[in-house]
Amino acid sequence: MKRTISKVLLTAVTAAVFLSSCSKAPDESRYIPKTAGLVIDLNAKQLTTKLVTNGITMDKLFAAAESKDTSNEMMKAWKDVENSGIDMQSHFFVSLVFQGQAAEHKSYVAATASLKDADKFEAYLKKTVADFSLKTQNDFKYIWEPKQHAVIGWSKSTVIYVSAVDASNLEQYAPGANGIPSPDEGEVAADSAIAAPAALKSTDDDAEIKTWVAEVDHLFHLKKEESAGAIEPFAKLLKEDADAGIFVNPEAIYNSGKFTMIPANVKKLMEGSFYTGTVDFENGKILFKGNTYMGKEIASIYKKYGKKEIDMDMLKKYPSENITGFVSYAFDFRMIGEIIKATGVDGIVNMAITGKSGLTMDDILNAFEGQLVYVASDFAITKKESEYFPGEFTEKPSAKWIFSLKVGNKDAFNKVMASPMVKEVFTREGDHYVAVNPMAAATMPPMSITEKFITLGSDSVLLQQYLAGKGSIKLPEGVEGKVKGSMLGGYVDLEKVINVIPEDKMSDDEKPVVKHVKELFKDFTVVSKNEGGDVQHAEATLTFKNKDQNSLVQLVNFGTEAAKIMQAKKAKEKAYEDSLFAAPADTTTAAQ
Structure with a gap:
């Protein structure tokens, strides 16, 4: 009896799993x-x-x-x-x-x-x-x-x-x-x-x-x-049952007559690779998902170098609570070298590099670890006086920012910095590198170049605060959890970016559209992670301020309102043009 019940339960569970996975x-x-x-x-x-x-x-x-x-x-x-x-x-x-x-x-x-x-x-x-x-x-x-x-x-x-x-x-x-x-x-x-x-x-x-x-x-x-x-990736895409989907088969494209000039080894490298993406309109957000399916050749290279996660410390020590956006990326540059070698053009690349710098492709790729971050904050529209016409001011966007790239192999990095081309621009002073020409240095952003990091900043104060490592970035709730452990993480505070758009110089017809845009979007987040094996998964989320209404409905409402405003503007312009070219009333002047 127990054995019979067990068989029934096993069959039921198996059927449930099968049906749920095979829509x-x-x-x-x-x-x-x-x-x-x-x-x-x-x-x-x-x-x-x-x-x-x-x-x-x-x-x-x-x-x-x-x-x-x-x-x-x-x-x-x-x-x-x-x-x-x-x-x-x-x-x-x-x-x-x-x-x-x-x-x-x-x-x-x-x-x-x-x-x-x-x-x-x-x-x-x-x-x-x-x-x-x-x-x-x-x-x-x-x-x-x-x-x-x-x-x-x-x-x-x-x-x-x-x-x-x-x-x-x-x-x-x-x-x-x-x-x-x-x-x-x-x-x-x-x-x-x-x-x-x-x-x-x-x-x-x-x-x-x-x-x-x-x-x-x-x-x-x-x-x-x-x-x-x-094709398995296409079959998987259909089972996701998204609002919209896209499937790209690169092999089917480059195997056509249009791409006959692509070398056979490049085609072999990309063989079996596919891309799928979906879009879903949910309440308060649009969710984008993408999967890159790597073929055997490219997957073997990826497995050798691709398991990296972004260095959160490079991001978190940015000293500001008014973040506009950031992008962090972890990518082993040596993977580029492996891909170039697999395509058989590494000899040509090395000849081009060596002839001008005395370096090899491997020297350059080994010099950097492939950890980079760009962070921006305090985005604003500010008035700036023209350097050529004193007293004249223009409004331009401005922001504070830091870009940092982590050094890889120290010996390879020093070899790059000592190469004929680079040493004309930078020279070593103690444990860091500085610009050779003071006049050229004056035109460059503040920077710090050491055997650990290359870091640039919007101003020297911010740069020194970042290098000191005593700052602490303030990210919106949930953002850190999303990007931590990913290969790529990015965020933009759309609300802050859009809100600085000045309305005082806009026409009365344009102001309602801008006002609606300011009420629409909140932020945008993107992450990319390795799903294991030969699949790279990416997700992006466009968030709206109104969390309770479907995002597609909000876009449609915005579109219809914008269309009505533009329609009214055209009608007004046409009425004005008609009034200018209207024929004057007939008058009769009697000759005396």
Whole structure:
């Protein structure tokens, strides 16, 4: 009996653990190929739920449009989309796929979503797409959009949009950029150019259509091992079920024809490396998370040198309670040398360094431990008199600050300081180094260079206080606990930075926007730690003053208010311009 109960409990616990760790991936994700270099995921259900539950509707958003007519047009277009058959509560994926040589134009962008009603979607396309011409391929329908060089294909449950892109010149897709016409203008220009024979043009068009229809067909029928879901980091990203996510596959990008010049050993070094990131809008904050998955080659280098934590003493002895921000970093510079050696260019690097300094790459990298800190405080906008025009003052931002870098190997450091290039600038006096030229020293910030630290400061008083080590920084509650034990720690007090923005010189139209910004943000924190093995994890938090309301809602409210203010400003400017160019009243002067 006991044995039976034990088996039941064991089975239940195992099932619970399995289910909790294997949340279902969005159905739309299975149509993304593993050759995608970039994938963006928007969780529409979570995003809209967070807005709607806080009273944000599309009516409120469109109310901020430039004019009533524009707002009505936008609302009508949105209602059409809502009734288009697309599942607005699904995941929306956008993928950028790099493939083939650049001249072959095989790279493309794909958008994937779910359908609630395929018949409604077809009717929506008939209504909105000019020259709608329905075709069928295997188990899906499609239309060709010649203006966008795109195929829209759909089955009963999924829609896939594929459009060709020139991976060697993505900037050209910005309408009007750099004198490049918009898509419509481009077609007009093309039509007005030298006309190609109709039969030849038709053949080319047919070949292009067949190419992209075949690609859509391929995406609809991807095998499991062909999809991005077969890549473990991507699969893990989907299980996080964030509001938005991003996946980067560097290997898929540099293996495309666009990057054929990258040496094979560089590709080998980065093989198996991926990056994933998520964004979650929570009450009072936006949480960003990122994971860097290192491949075998780069992970072996990281395991040799990467296990470092920031030196909290370098941060905590900063003598101020009015901190604006800081960044602390622990990074073994010798890792850079290992990476350069792995790529096979260390000989070239050493030749370049030795020819000018007499040093080797290892000399320089061994000279520093890779512990650095930058701290700023007392940020303010102050009036400063011009050194060229006495009596004239300008307002400029100012702050107190310290930058400190820890020395590594003492012998290597002294060798660097005694090298031909450096000794022309600095010379040794006792246990420290000073500038050779007094005039040059006058233009440098106060500094201390010893065999232990290189430290620079905004002023000599602050520098000496920091070097004495008797000061004690006052960090906001919880910040020290977040950054302690990390490889990277950073903090910015946004409230202090934004509050010094002077409003007295702003127009009445600008003041409400600045006032709203001052009421919005509190601070920003970032940390990066090794998760063990081959994963580097980073988290960043943007905190809002209002802790009780969702951060996305606060951003939307700010955006709509700012839009209304800008709209009112434009209306005022237009009314003023109209009054200047208004025709005078007709008058008749009788000639006598």
